[in-house]
Amino acid sequence: MRRLRARPGCEHAVESAWRAVAEQIGELAGNLLRQLLRDAGDGRSFVVVTEWADDSALRDYEIGPVAARFAAAVRPLCEEPAPDSYRVMRDPGDEAPGIFVEVSVTVPAARLAAFTRGYAEVKARMAGVPGYLREDLLHEPGSDIFHIFAEWRGEAEFFRWIDNPAHAQEEAGPIASFLRTDFRRRLFHLATHPTREASTGREIDVHTTTDVLIVGAGPTGLTAAVELARRGIECRVIEKLTTPPGQADKAIGIHCRTMEIWAEQGIVRDAMDAGIWLTGNMVFVNGVQTHRMSWELPELPYAHLGLPQYETERILTERLATLGVRPQRGVELVTFIQDDDGVLATLARAAGGGGETVRAKYLVGCDGAHSKVRELLGLTFLGGLGRFPQLFMLGDVDVDWDMPEGHLLRFMHSTDGRMDGMLVCVPLRGESRYRIATLAPPRFFAQTGGAEAPPGFSEELAAPTLADVQAALDQLAPPGTRASNLRWSSVFRISHGIVDRYRDGRVFVAGDAAHLHPPAGGQGMNTGIQDSWNLAWKLALAVRGIAAPGLLDSYEAERRPEGEEIVGRAVRMAFTDELDREDLKRQFLQEMSMLLSYSDSPLVGESVSPPDALAADAPKPGDRAPDAGGLHRRGVGHPLRLRDLTCGTRHTLLLYADGSADEAAVAAVEKVCAEVRELASGELDAYLLASPDASVPAMLNPPVVRDTAGEFRAAYGVTGTALYLIRPDGHVGFRSQPLDADALRKNLQLVFGGAK
Known part of the structure; x- marks a missing residue:
């Protein structure tokens, strides 16, 4: 049983939506009954009643495309569901199993007023009967048949009442004449709710639907959501983390092409106000400057912006809110299945908050390096997932030295032509403030017992100290360089690879869920944003039913070659001074994605x-x-x-x-x-x-x-x-x-x- 309350004037539209699916429900395996009933006391309220041969048949219906189509059709016609909208034969938890009693009566039009008065009196009397809980009076539209659905605490209490003619006559007397002439009574025992998660017992709300479910509320997922919402496509964003990050522990470089995208999205001014301009870069090998380049090229629409990822996520989240969408934090993807019509995803809320299933037309996995979507799809990294053998550390510190402002600084140390030391310093907002990245001290590798440390940022290892940062500066930076005010630090391992495919049916992966690479050039976040920028407009056309059959295939055809090229380039540059010194400008434009072309795309x-x-x-x-x-x-x-x-x-x-x-x-x-x-x-x-x-x-x-x-x-x-x-x-x-x-x-x- 599901209760719906139509918006004013939409009652007939709800009935039409039901008629459109009722026959399809009847064709499903195990269906015994399907009815749309109207609340006799509220003409705008409807109750959908379906009866099934067993739990499995009901489950198949609830997670299938027919239920999803009906839910999607009536959503704009009905008010938001109330907490008690969903009632079914279910296990009431710690209470004793209850029962439902259905009584059907025929009420001729000439006697409707008498029945209505009598029923109101009966309902008031029943409130004092031991074991009685509640009931609904429902009417079959266009007929003279009414149904009373009554819930009792247990079978014994119901039969104790019904077997005592005096009691039954006392409470049911005002409508006894209708019961004697034409009525049917059926008794149902409450069974386990087929949509209760077997392992945890959590209730599942199975009738949530959306056009696109986005897993992950990082820059990649937020970009996809903004672009879909700008086009009027309903989307839902879920994020496993309960709170957004508040420190500069990830990407901090915003490429020119990303700035152009943000100009389109209306957030470029917010980004510029929150960030700083990275005006150039310098590379030193064994203490000798090998090259220096200005990044302030007059032909570029935007320079290279320095902006911590937590600020990027804040700005995108605020933009998404103006479009009526807010990420749902503390919600984790558990599993999903897909068919020709859509995807059914099972979600779990944090801290025992229960779960739900969501029916979506498409699902986009933007859930990062440890992607659950990638895992569930069984995607593999082409050639395997590569990992650098070294451990690296990051730190957010103030640096006292005589270096030009706004420059990204790269210090390398080479022995016999082999690079054995590196230090990258990226300016952050604030006087003399830098993000430093360098090799972690040997003790961190020793703490792993020589075993592989997990990729990404390590929570198992202790945070590096200011002394660790200073030691790296002493080894590689100009003499006399001093670090102070360590705000945050971490140890991480670099992984690199690209998945064998970006699409599987109605499910897509983007960003770090699809490709992993070293942070050289700041490619990770910017590439993920471009993945979503490419995919979202195509998904919007597909949702609206006006896309060509091969349009969604072009996402992989266009973005995967770009991902392969970026992964390869980032790996080559991560631990070398490999630069095309003959054409530094072109290399910089390539890093900024200004030379990106989809010339091999089937669409162009x-x-x-x-x-x-x-x-x-x-x-x-x-x-x-x-x-x-x-x-x-x-x-x-x-x-x-x-x-x-x-x-x-x-x-x-x-x-x-x-x-x-x-x-x-x-x-x-x-x-x-x-x-x-x-x-x-x-x-x-x-x-x-x-x-x-x-x-x-x-x-x-x-x-x-x-x-x-x-x-x-x-x-x-x-x-x-x-x-x-x-x-x-x-x-x-x-x-x-x-x-x-x-x-x-x-x-x-x-x-x-x-x-x-």
């Missing part, structure tokens, strides 16, 4: 004739779409940037025309845009970027934006007529010169092939 394409019609340095299919300024839109008193047009959650079609463009081709743009918008189910914005000398019809749709300064033409290498399709993640999905509407449609069908 082009139609360029002749093949060299576009400039060689123009953005290619799969490349990050560069920004451009100097744009003018009528009615706007200041210049625009291209990002002003491409920001948001949809695809953006940029059509270009200059003075040499054929007028007929320009005039046809309006029809092309209308067609592709329909193909994309409205998930596409379009603009015509026209050079100052281009002739454009006055009432043209799409909107016209003038490339007044010629920056778009220069950045994208276009002439005549051309188009660029920019994906929601800011990468080029398709390009053509001249305009090729047929090729554009074919490309869009790779994304929106599911559109109706």
Whole structure:
């Protein structure tokens, strides 16, 4: 039995939703009865009654797709469930097993008023009967049949009352005439609740549903949730940790590409206010400076930001809250199963808080290096999980030395060409404050007894001391360097590897759940954010039913090669001074993910004739779409940037025309845009970027934006007529010169092939 209370005016819609699934329930194995009954005293309250041959049949129904579809259909039609919404034949814990009594009566319309008065009197009288607990009067909509569901403490007390004609007549007298003419009585013994967890006895609420369940509330999971919520997709974020971290024990470097993503999400100013700029880096080998580079490149939209991960999580959590979603802490994934329609996950709450099962259309594992999702999927690390043999330590200290502010400093020691010492110092917010990373003193390895220490941060080993930090500085930093004010320290082991696949049916892994690598270059958190940035817009289309069949496969096709490249590069750099000194700038841009391209993706394409019609340095299919300024839109008193047009959650079609463009081709743009918008189910914005000398019809749709300064033409290498399709993640999905509407449609069908 499940109680639902419809929102005002939604009563008929609830009945329609029930009719849509009732026949499907009847076809399930073990179903004996399914009814939608209405509370006789509250016309907005309904009770769903299903009867099953055994516990197994009921369990299969409750965790299956039919129950999930009904729950999803009535959720927007009903008020939030109350604590007593769910009543079933269940074991009442330490109390003696109870029973339910169902009495069905037929009440002709002419006698309804008399029955209603009599029943109210009977209910009041029954309150004083020993062993009687409660009851409901329910009505079959559209009929004259009523059901009384009464709960008793036990069978003996019920029969003691029913076998005494005087007592039964005394309490039931006002409706005795209905019972004598046409009634049916059934007795049910309360059995074990099939959704009570066998090992712990915790009650399970099996009817929670969501579109996407995200496991893990770190930067990767929070990014996925923000992007889904921005698109109106219902998501739920669970996190095993009961409280968020409060110290800088993880990633502290924010790449330029991540800053661009945060600008889209509306949090880049918050990040800049909370962080500091990392302005450059210096490398020393055996005390000799080998190179120095400034990271303040004028062509970059953002420099490299230093921001502790706990601040990143705070900012993302606050942004997510503005979208109506809050991570649920102290909730752990226990297990899950999936079928063609969705995923059923079993969760457990901390400190004996019980458990529940959640039915979701998709599940995303963002639960870090020790991922439960990865474990349950049986994902393996390709080539095995590698571990550096050394133990490392981290510390948050003040450092007194004569070094340039804002620089990441790397000190290496080499003996006979082999690196045997390293020290990395990253500036933190605060005067002379640094995060240091170096080899842990030998005593820590001795404490492990020579056995493998677990990967990640170690809670078993004692925290390094200020003296340990000072010893590392004495060995590798410039003479006279002093450390003070140790705020926090820890020992950790570096692991590295990448899983064999990023997707298994309706379940995905992202971030450290999918790839592990050394912290060189600060790649871990930034790569995880980009995983979610790539996946979320595709999941949103799939949830809405307008995604092409292969769209979700493109997540692995695009992100896994990038993960492999980053893991390999980070491992090579972690304990060496391996740098391409001939092109430090390009290497830095690569580290900042500004050169990331999905050129091998099955989603991207082009139609360029002749093949060299576009400039060689123009953005290619799969490349990050560069920004451009100097744009003018009528009615706007200041210049625009291209990002002003491409920001948001949809695809953006940029059509270009200059003075040499054929007028007929320009005039046809309006029809092309209308067609592709329909193909994309409205998930596409379009603009015509026209050079100052281009002739454009006055009432043209799409909107016209003038490339007044010629920056778009220069950045994208276009002439005549051309188009660029920019994906929601800011990468080029398709390009053509001249305009090729047929090729554009074919490309869009790779994304929106599911559109109706």
